[in-house]
Amino acid sequence: MKSCSFTLIFNMKIPFIAARIQHMRTNFFLFILLLSGLSACKIIKNPSTPIEKIILEDVVVTPSSKKVILSYKPMETRVVDLVHTKLFLSFDYLHQWVNGTAVLSLTPYAYALSQVKLDAHGFTLLRVAQLKGRDTLTLSYDYDSLKLNVSLASDLLLKDTLQLLIQYIAKPNEIKTGTGKAISDARGLYFINPLGTDPNKPRQIWSQGETEYNSGWFPTVDAPNEKHTQDIYLTVEEKETTLSNGLLKDTKHNLNGTKTDHWQQLKPHAPYLTMIAIGNFIVTKDTWRNKEVSYYLEPAYAPYARTIFGKTPQMIETFSKITGVDYPWDKFSQVVARDFVSGAMENTSAVLHYEMVQHTDREHLDNPHEDIIVHELFHHWFGDLVTCRSWSNLPLNESFATYGEYLYNEYTYGKDYADMVFAKNLEAYLRSKNKYQESPIRNYYAEADDVFDVVSYQKGSWILHQLRNEVGDSAFFKGINRYLTQNAYGTTDIHNLRQAMEWASGKDLQVFFTQWFLGKGHPELQIALKRNTEKNRYELEVKQVQDSSFGLFTINTELAYVSLHADGTSKVKTIPITIQQATETIVLPPIGHELILSYWIDPKGNIPGVIVETKDPNSWMFQAGLATGYQAKQRAIKAISNLPYEKDSSIQLKLITQLLSSSLYYDQLTALDLIEKLDTFYAHFEPQIIDMALHNKVVEVRDNSMYLIGYKGKGELAKSILLQGLKDSSYEVMATSLQSLSITDETLCLQKCIGLESIQTATLQRTISWLYASHAKDNKNAYYKSVLGKFGMYRNSILNAYFTYLRNQNKAVLEEALPILENYYTLSSDRDKAKTFRSFLKTLQAKSKETEFFESVTFKAFKEKVQTDYAN
Numbered sequence: 001m002k003s004c005s006f007t008l009i010f011n012m013k014i015p016f017i018a019a020r021i022q023h024m025r026t027n028f029f030l031f032i033l034l035l036s037g038l039s040a041c042k043i044i045k046n047p048s049t050p051i052e053k054i055i056l057e058d059v060v061v062t063p064s065s066k067k068v069i070l071s072y073k074p075m076e077t078r079v080v081d082l083v084h085t086k087l088f089l090s091f092d093y094l095h096q097w098v099n100g101t102a103v104l105s106l107t108p109y110a111y112a113l114s115q116v117k118l119d120a121h122g123f124t125l126l127r128v129a130q131l132k133g134r135d136t137l138t139l140s141y142d143y144d145s146l147k148l149n150v151s152l153a154s155d156l157l158l159k160d161t162l163q164l165l166i167q168y169i170a171k172p173n174e175i176k177t178g179t180g181k182a183i184s185d186a187r188g189l190y191f192i193n194p195l196g197t198d199p200n201k202p203r204q205i206w207s208q209g210e211t212e213y214n215s216g217w218f219p220t221v222d223a224p225n226e227k228h229t230q231d232i233y234l235t236v237e238e239k240e241t242t243l244s245n246g247l248l249k250d251t252k253h254n255l256n257g258t259k260t261d262h263w264q265q266l267k268p269h270a271p272y273l274t275m276i277a278i279g280n281f282i283v284t285k286d287t288w289r290n291k292e293v294s295y296y297l298e299p300a301y302a303p304y305a306r307t308i309f310g311k312t313p314q315m316i317e318t319f320s321k322i323t324g325v326d327y328p329w330d331k332f333s334q335v336v337a338r339d340f341v342s343g344a345m346e347n348t349s350a351v352l353h354y355e356m357v358q359h360t361d362r363e364h365l366d367n368p369h370e371d372i373i374v375h376e377l378f379h380h381w382f383g384d385l386v387t388c389r390s391w392s393n394l395p396l397n398e399s400f401a402t403y404g405e406y407l408y409n410e411y412t413y414g415k416d417y418a419d420m421v422f423a424k425n426l427e428a429y430l431r432s433k434n435k436y437q438e439s440p441i442r443n444y445y446a447e448a449d450d451v452f453d454v455v456s457y458q459k460g461s462w463i464l465h466q467l468r469n470e471v472g473d474s475a476f477f478k479g480i481n482r483y484l485t486q487n488a489y490g491t492t493d494i495h496n497l498r499q500a501m502e503w504a505s506g507k508d509l510q511v512f513f514t515q516w517f518l519g520k521g522h523p524e525l526q527i528a529l530k531r532n533t534e535k536n537r538y539e540l541e542v543k544q545v546q547d548s549s550f551g552l553f554t555i556n557t558e559l560a561y562v563s564l565h566a567d568g569t570s571k572v573k574t575i576p577i578t579i580q581q582a583t584e585t586i587v588l589p590p591i592g593h594e595l596i597l598s599y600w601i602d603p604k605g606n607i608p609g610v611i612v613e614t615k616d617p618n619s620w621m622f623q624a625g626l627a628t629g630y631q632a633k634q635r636a637i638k639a640i641s642n643l644p645y646e647k648d649s650s651i652q653l654k655l656i657t658q659l660l661s662s663s664l665y666y667d668q669l670t671a672l673d674l675i676e677k678l679d680t681f682y683a684h685f686e687p688q689i690i691d692m693a694l695h696n697k698v699v700e701v702r703d704n705s706m707y708l709i710g711y712k713g714k715g716e717l718a719k720s721i722l723l724q725g726l727k728d729s730s731y732e733v734m735a736t737s738l739q740s741l742s743i744t745d746e747t748l749c750l751q752k753c754i755g756l757e758s759i760q761t762a763t764l765q766r767t768i769s770w771l772y773a774s775h776a777k778d779n780k781n782a783y784y785k786s787v788l789g790k791f792g793m794y795r796n797s798i799l800n801a802y803f804t805y806l807r808n809q810n811k812a813v814l815e816e817a818l819p820i821l822e823n824y825y826t827l828s829s830d831r832d833k834a835k836t837f838r839s840f841l842k843t844l845q846a847k848s849k850e851t852e853f854f855e856s857v858t859f860k861a862f863k864e865k866v867q868t869d870y871a872n
């Protein structure tokens with residue numbers, strides 16, 4: 001899965017967020033940030049169109065006063081082996097039910113059985129029977145709406161296979177927790193706009209099995225250590241398109257205007273990876289080595305299928321080469337669905353993406369979503385082919401899928417770019433202080449969903465990176481191949497990975513796996529280089545100053561140092577070092593009369609932790625100029641930018657000049673960031689910034705330059721550049737220019753907004769909706785009416801902007817807005833619409849001065865309706 005269910009994704013220029021919030025006269029962006037009560041973020045940049053994407057992380061949940069004692073979460077005990085699942089499904093849109101017949105082939109796992117227990121959430125059971133040749137033997141059962149316990153007519157022996165028939169109606173919307181609460185994000189199967197009332201959404205059905213939710217639509221053994229094969233027969237309307245795992249074997253056209261698609265997958269996979277999707281999709285087909293690679297998109301986006309997904313065959317080839325294991329499944333399809341609960345899901349050979357992946361050629365310039373495609377694809381080796389046997393071992397799925405993004409970037413775009421993107425993973429982990437106490441392999445947790453976090457994803461990917469450094473590239477990839485081939489179609493825990501890596505490297509990796517995968521926290525290293533004049537040598541002092549509860553880390557890394565020779569030349573040397581003690585003194589090789597000008601550890605950037613080096617400004621400059629690894633270079637840049645700049649401004653000026661002339665675009669981004677931070681440099685570099693804003697090839701550089709011009713530039717010159725920004729090919733740059741213009745010339749900005757209202761793209765309309773919310777004085781009801789409900793996942797942001805706009809409006813505008821809101825509310829098919837409206841109405845009423853309006857009968861009736869819907 002890509003990004004957990006508590007995430008929200010949108011584009012923004014990261015280095016400037018804090019500054020933007022300070023600078024803006026209104027809390028424009030704060031609203032967007034707080035939209036879902038989220039904080040902190042993960043950034044991913046994309047190479048061809050490098051706009052940063054922020055994935056907001058987990059909501060920080062304040063623990064209740066009662067201390068919850070978590071119990072050990074074992075692997076699910078194997079009692080019965082689900083060998084094969086055959087499903088015959090049709091769909092009742094009116095009730096949002098599934099009419100199902102399942103035939104399960106089951107054998108005892110280790111012992112003979114008199115009963116078979118299955119997961120089946122919220123079913124109405126019609127019949128449970130055993131199939132014996134042509135005979136059907138009805139069986140008795142107990143059912144408590146979660147577990148189905150079937151009593152067998154005779155004991156099932158180890159050699160026997162039971163064919164169990166279950167006829168049922170699944171009611172995924174009616175699944176309740178143990179306490180009787182309806183679960184909106186754990187249905188397993190979702191009906192989108194089932195009655196077709198919502199004008200902004202197509203009608204769709206799709207499933208989401210991870211973690212244990214597929215038992216909401218078919219009876220199964222819902223555990224990651226189960227593996228089954230499957231035949232799925234989907235009866236749908238003739239006009240609908242279906243997708244499932246494996247191959248479409250045939251389509252039978254029925255007499256009543258329906259058809260039955262038969263999907264078959266004969267390679268075993270875990271039940272949580274079983275999927276179906278149904279909707280009006282246009283299928284675009286490519287191939288990889290004669291296997292189908294296909295893209296299922298809504299008709300409006302079908303023309304852009306190859307823009308969005310066209311690199312997929314090449315990605316499959318890349319991962320087949322990197323792992324040494326050819327893509328193992330029958331085909332590889334990707335479908336984009338509405339209102340998905342997460343970013344994307346790696347259902348075997350049928351990945352389901354959230355709707356932001358669906359975009360036009362021009363929108364592609366701003367965010368191609370390549371990382372998400374790569375992440376889900378790499379799961380087809382790590383997760384689908386070899387599956388973590390319990391959710392405690394989730395890093396075997398998610399750390400690898402996240403590291404797959406690094407491997408693909410490194411292979412495709414080179415190490416510099418890959419390192420730059422990868423740095424954001426470590427930053428995301430280090431920002432999440434509430435997660436320091438969690439170990440990646442987590443045997444104790446409250447809910448399985450809790451382990452889908454920054455530790456399993458981002459930190460875990462860095463641990464793999466450090467493991468690669470520990471054993472070397474050759475052994476690392478040999479170990480990966482061993483792990484995949486030895487455990488293909490099976491399940492593993494973390495020790496299987498350790499053993500494969502030990503086999504490949506010949507090294508004992510117990511200490512490494514214990515401290516990194518089973519342990520908590522991370523090292524914090526304080527480092528200083530001292531000249532011991534008595535002994536005429538240099539000594540590196542390393543202190544481990546992390547929280548003592550994390551223990552001491554053993555780290556094999558390198559030290560790079562710059563030595564100045566007698567002839568005036570300098571040279572970077574690298575030596576291996578091991579850090580083990582609380583305070584470690586490492587003696588450098590004798591260097592005679594040479595001087596060491598600078599030094600840094602971990603030059604390749606592998607350590608998942610914090611490194612603090614002490615040195616003087618010149619030494620930092622050497623590091624910034626000579627370090628080849630992204631991490632070491634960024635440490636130096638950060639240190640220089642933090643120097644008191646009245647005193648050392650020449651060094652900072654030199655650094656910015658150096659960065660701006662770099663051929664790497666992210667050096668230019670860093671320079672812009674520094675100019676923004678070190679206030680007085682803007683004027684000095686303005687010509688270069690303007691040139692970058694207008695002519696740089698990289699969207700993100702143009703975008704951040706336009707931002708800077710808006711906030712630091714003055715007068716007619718700044719205004720004229722921003723107006724040119726409104727004609728940029730990138731919508732992001734246009735949106736940023738528009739925001740920047742609101743600072744420079746509010747009236748002109750509002751005029752320009754009107755001209756841009758007709759461009760139907762999410763980035764621009766979200767920006768305009770918020771600019772109106774903050775600046776518009778006239779009646780904008782017609783505008784908001786025209787954009788409400790549109791632009792996919794941005795729709796709630798736009799709705800929030802409307803409510804924010806209304807806070808400052810008079811009674812007449814509010815009265816005109818009410819039917820618009822009511823109409824939108826009635827037609828919307830959003831799962832959480834009552835919750836969203838309830839919260840927005842509350843704030844509107846609290847912040848508006850028009851108290852009389854809120855006393856009106858019509859407003860009260862609307863509020864009551866929302867309240868009643870919410871309560872239900």
Ligand SMILES: [Zn+2]
Pocket residue numbers: 001002003375379397398401
């Ligand atoms: Zn994932």
